[in-house]
Amino acid sequence: MASHPRDRPADALEVLRRLGAAGHDAGIAAPWAPPPIGRERELDGLRTPSGSGVRYVVGPSGAGKSHMVRELLTRALLAGRDARLVAFPTPDAELGSRLVSYFRGADHAWPFVARGGRTDALLVLDDLHEAPQELVEALDAWRCRPRRSRQPEVVATARAAPDGAEVLALGPLDDDAFAELCGALGIEDVAEIANGRAQRRTAARDGS
DSSP, X not given: OOSSGGGSOSSHHHHHHHHHHHHHHHTOOOOOOOOOTTOHHXXXXXXXXXXXXXXXXXXXXXXXXXXXXXXXXXXXXXXXXXXXXXXXXXXXXXXXXXXXXXXXXXXXXXXXXXXXXOOOOEEEEESGGGSOHHHHHHHHHHHTSOOOTTOOEEEEEESSXXXXXXXXXXXXXXXXXXXXXXXXXXXXXXXXXXXXXXXXXXXXXXXX
């Protein structure tokens, strides 16, 4: 570890970014962690190329949208990909403004510095419904334009997606996956597991 705090990674994401960059440059395969329980298919889907360049991950509160996109982000970083996370609401008004300008067509407004000339950047926007409306609308307009080379791929979590958008809808875990998750958390009480299943079904039905 560097002796001076200013020379150390700012956060855990920066640690992953540096590890991924070093591994990519050395030709070392990234050490993948197991996918989230019950979400293997969804995670694989998010890792495939997007036709429009923008995907929306939607689902009821507590379905695991934020956890899913953070798993995607972690894998991208460890693979040496230039991946960024912006969670809303964000106190950085300038960042939001620059993203609006970028999505409106001002390429120079991209607020991040690319690493090593790579052209497969990933931008994760978490809780997009908490973002300024002008950013939500700018992103929607950007996804409808013809995609060009060197443009980033965007994955956004939201309560709903625009008409015609690429969407990954997360529902409640099935019973087997839920039981596996409970076991991983040390919950073995049958009544408690059954109560959890009932709550998940109610949340899915109510859309809460």
